[in-house]
Amino acid sequence: xxxxxxPRRRGVLALGAATVLGACTSTAQGTDGNKVRTDSEPLExxxxxxxxxxxxxxxxxxxxxxxxxxxxxxxxVRVVGLAQLRAGGAAIIAGTPQHGFLPATPNQLPDVLTQFxxxxxxxxxxxxxxxxxxxxxxxxxxxxxxxxxxxxxxxTNPSAVPSSGP
Numbered sequence: 001x002x003x004x005x006x007p008r009r010r011g012v013l014a015l016g017a018a019t020v021l022g023a024c025t026s027t028a029q030g031t032d033g034n035k036v037r038t039d040s041e042p043l044e045x046x047x048x049x050x051x052x053x054x055x056x057x058x059x060x061x062x063x064x065x066x067x068x069x070x071x072x073x074x075x076x077v078r079v080v081g082l083a084q085l086r087a088g089g090a091a092i093i094a095g096t097p098q099h100g101f102l103p104a105t106p107n108q109l110p111d112v113l114t115q116f117x118x119x120x121x122x123x124x125x126x127x128x129x130x131x132x133x134x135x136x137x138x139x140x141x142x143x144x145x146x147x148x149x150x151x152x153x154x155x156t157n158p159s160a161v162p163s164s165g166p
Contacts, residue, residue: 034059034110034112035059036059036081036112036113036116037056037058037059037060037081038056038057038058040052040053040054040056040083043056043058043079043081043153045160046079046155046158046160047133047142047151047153047158048160049093049133050083050085050089050093050133050142050151050153051085051086052085052086052089053083053084053085053151054083054084054086055082055083055084056081056082056083056084057081057082057113058079058080058081058082058083058113058153059078059079059080059081059110059112059113060077060078060079061077061078061079061080062075062076062077063075063076063077063078064076076156076157077156077157078154078155079153079155079156079158080109080110080113080153080154080155081113081116081152082116082117082118082150082151082153083150083151083153084148084149084150084151085149085150085151086149087149088149089149090144090145090146090147090148090149090150091146091149093129093144093146094124094126094144094146095146096129098128099126099128099129099132100126100128101125101126101129101144102124102125102126103122103123103124104123104124104125104143105123105143106123106141106143106152106154108154109152109154117152118145118148118150121145121147121150122145122146122147123143123144123145123152124143124144124145124146125141125142125144129142130142134155134158137159138155138156138157138158138159139155139156139157140153140155140158141153141154141155
């Protein structure tokens, strides 16, 4: 009879079960706990229409996991945060007539990120611009403040879009 025998097979099964249970017992939190990331390169790849970014503060939050011990499935990742655009970048984006930006306020920003929100920001948002950034490949909301050149983003499963421009 081929395959694993006795204790060796049980060891492999136990290791597999431990891996599955570990995946099932995490809660919705940052992929590195609630550690705020400050690297901008991953954001620039995914949100090319925003241009070069600096002062980034963001989280990758794993969604859809629970502690009930259910069978693991596809996992969604929420990428949410703030970054500063190049000087004048937000005004250029918001001034694009075909997008029709309107006043809007980012909502449900994780508490750990609220300390990085620019004081007195006057946010604007355009669903048309959201679609231009995401290329229709994932969901996302992008807010810009033309006065301070800050952007706030809240996305699910963002991926690099081949050509995303304003």
